[in-house]
Amino acid sequence: SSIDFAILPVQSQVGSAARAKLFALGAALARKAYAAESAYLRKRDDTRRDERIAKATAAWQRGLDALAAREARRGTPLPAGAFASLPAQIAASIRYGADRVGTHALERSLPGLLAYWPFDEDAPGANRAPNGDATLDLSFHGQAHVAAGAFGGALSVDGNGDYARVANALGTAKLAATGSFTIVAWLRAAGPGSDATAGGIVVSKEGEYEIARFADASMNYALATPAHFWTWRGAGGPAPLDEWRMVALVVNASGVVTFQFDFYSALGTNYTTFPFGDAHPGEDEFRIGGRQNQAQWFDGEIDEVAVWQRALSSLEIFDLYDAGAGMPLAWAIGD
Numbered sequence: 001s002s003i004d005f006a007i008l009p010v011q012s013q014v015g016s017a018a019r020a021k022l023f024a025l026g027a028a029l030a031r032k033a034y035a036a037e038s039a040y041l042r043k044r045d046d047t048r049r050d051e052r053i054a055k056a057t058a059a060w061q062r063g064l065d066a067l068a069a070r071e072a073r074r075g076t077p078l079p080a081g082a083f084a085s086l087p088a089q090i091a092a093s094i095r096y097g098a099d100r101v102g103t104h105a106l107e108r109s110l111p112g113l114l115a116y117w118p119f120d121e122d123a124p125g126a127n128r129a130p131n132g133d134a135t136l137d138l139s140f141h142g143q144a145h146v147a148a149g150a151f152g153g154a155l156s157v158d159g160n161g162d163y164a165r166v167a168n169a170l171g172t173a174k175l176a177a178t179g180s181f182t183i184v185a186w187l188r189a190a191g192p193g194s195d196a197t198a199g200g201i202v203v204s205k206e207g208e209y210e211i212a213r214f215a216d217a218s219m220n221y222a223l224a225t226p227a228h229f230w231t232w233r234g235a236g237g238p239a240p241l242d243e244w245r246m247v248a249l250v251v252n253a254s255g256v257v258t259f260q261f262d263f264y265s266a267l268g269t270n271y272t273t274f275p276f277g278d279a280h281p282g283e284d285e286f287r288i289g290g291r292q293n294q295a296q297w298f299d300g301e302i303d304e305v306a307v308w309q310r311a312l313s314s315l316e317i318f319d320l321y322d323a324g325a326g327m328p329l330a331w332a333i334g335d
Contacts (some may be wrong), residue, residue, distance in 0.1 A: 014078065018071055022083070025063040029087060032056035033094045057087040107332045109319060112310035114174065116329050117164075117288070119153045119303060121146050125164060129306075130333055135171035138164040144289065149303035150186045150244045151328040155288060159194045159299030163201075163290035175286045175307060177208045177224070177276040180253045182308040184320055185288075188244045189213055191299035198232070200298030202247065203305060204291035207280035211249055212296065213239050219261045221249050227271035230279035235259035235267040244303075246321050252311040260317055304328055 014022070036052035039045075068078045115136040116129040124146045125138030142162035146153040155164055166172050185202055192215040193200025199214040207230075210222045217238030224230050239245045239261070250258040253274050259267045278284075285292040288302055306329060320329075 015071075015076055018067060018076070018078065021063075021067050025060055025067070026086060026090065028063075029056050029060040030090050030094065032059070033091045037094055053091050057091070060087050109308075109312060109316045109329070110332055112308045113329070114307045114309050115166075116306045116333070117155075117304075118151065118328060118330055119146050119149060119155045120330075121153045124153065124155075128330065128333060133171070133174075135168040136166055136174065137168070137171070138288070139167045140164050147301055149301055150188070151304060151330070154186075154188075154301040154303035155305075156301050157289040157298055159191055159200055159297045161290070161295075161297060163297070164288045166286040172284055172286055175205055176284075177205065177251070177274075179274070179309065180251060180311040182248065182250045182310065182312040183209070183211065183306070184246065184248045184312075184317070185211070185305040186244055186246050186303040187213060187239065187298070187300060188303075189217070189239055189241050189298070189300040191241070192217075193299055194295050194297040198296055200300075201287065201289065201291045201296045202298060202302060203286075203288055205286045206283045206292040207278045208276055208284075209249070209251070210291065211247055213237075213298065217241075219245075219247055219259070221259050223251065223257065223273070224277040224279045225257075225271065225273045226275070226277070227273075229277060233259070233267075233269075235261050237261060246304075248312070248317045248320075250311050250317070256311075258311075258314075260314070262321065 033053060033056055036049050036056065039052070040049040064083060071078050110130060113129045114131070115127050115133070117125065117138055118128055125140060127133055127136040141164070142160070144155060144157050144162040144164055147156035148154065157163060166175065183203055187202050193213060195215065197215055199212055202211045202213060204210040208224050212220050214220055217240060219235050219237045219239055220232045221235065222230055222232050245262055248260040250260070251273055255270055255273050257269045257271065257273060280293050283292045288305055289298045290296065
C-alpha cells in the first residue's frame, strides 16, 4: 500500500507504536477518500469531491502533527518530510480505481474528438463523436462489412480491395493534418495483408499520414512531415494473428511524435512535424483498411477508430487501453 511504501524507507527510525499510529491515520484517510469517490460515482460534483478529499487530508495532517509532537517529546522525532506525499498518493490511487469503475477517465479524453467510428450494426459507418458531424460518416466498399469486434461490431475486410472511406469532400478536408492530432484504433489481423512486405493499412489519409500492420506483423507509421518525409517508421510489435491490439499515433505540433502499440510498446521521437506536406497531390482520401494510392489492403477486423484534433496524453491513451481490456468511447459519450 501507499502507507507501506512511505514507511519502509524510514521504518528503522520509527518505533512500533508510532508505526501503528501512522497506519491507523493512513487507513482513516483511505476510508474517507474512498467515501468521497463513491459519492462522486453516484453524483458528479467535482467541487464536493475535492472538498471531501481536502477535509480528509487536513484530518490526516492534524493527526500526523500530534504524533510528531508526541514522538519529539519522547526523543524519537519522526523523519522530517517523510510522509508529506502520502495523502496525495492515497487519494490518487483510490481515484484511479474509481475512474475505471465509472467512465470519468474516458470523459476526460472527449475534448477535441473529431471523429469516432465504433462500427455498430445499427449505423455501421456513422461518426459517433459528440459533434454528430455527418460529413465524417464512412461508406463501405468491396466486401467490407460489420462483424464481431472488440466492442460490439467492427469493420471486417478480407485483404482484397475492401475498405471504408470518408466520401464527403468537406469531411475529408477536416481530417487533414494541420495541427496536433491523435489516431487510435483496435485491430485483429486474420492474414498478412495484400502487400508482401508492407502488409495492410489500418488507417490512411493518403499522402499525409498512415498506420499499417506489415506482413511480418510489425506495426509501422508514415507521416508527410518535414523530417522523415513519407517513410515507414517501425514501432515494434508484433501484432499476432487473431489477437486484438490497440494502436495510437500521437503527433504534437511542438515537434513530438509518439507511436504507441498496446501502450507498453511505445516509440517516442522528437522531430519537426509541421507544416505537413503532401506525398501524393490529388489523392487525399481518408480510408480504413486500405489506401488510395496503391494496393495495401488489411485482412481482418478494425474497431474503435477515433481521430482527435489534439495530442492525447499517455495517461489518456492508457485509459483507452485499460490494461488490454479496452474501454470504448461510447461508454463516455452515452451511446
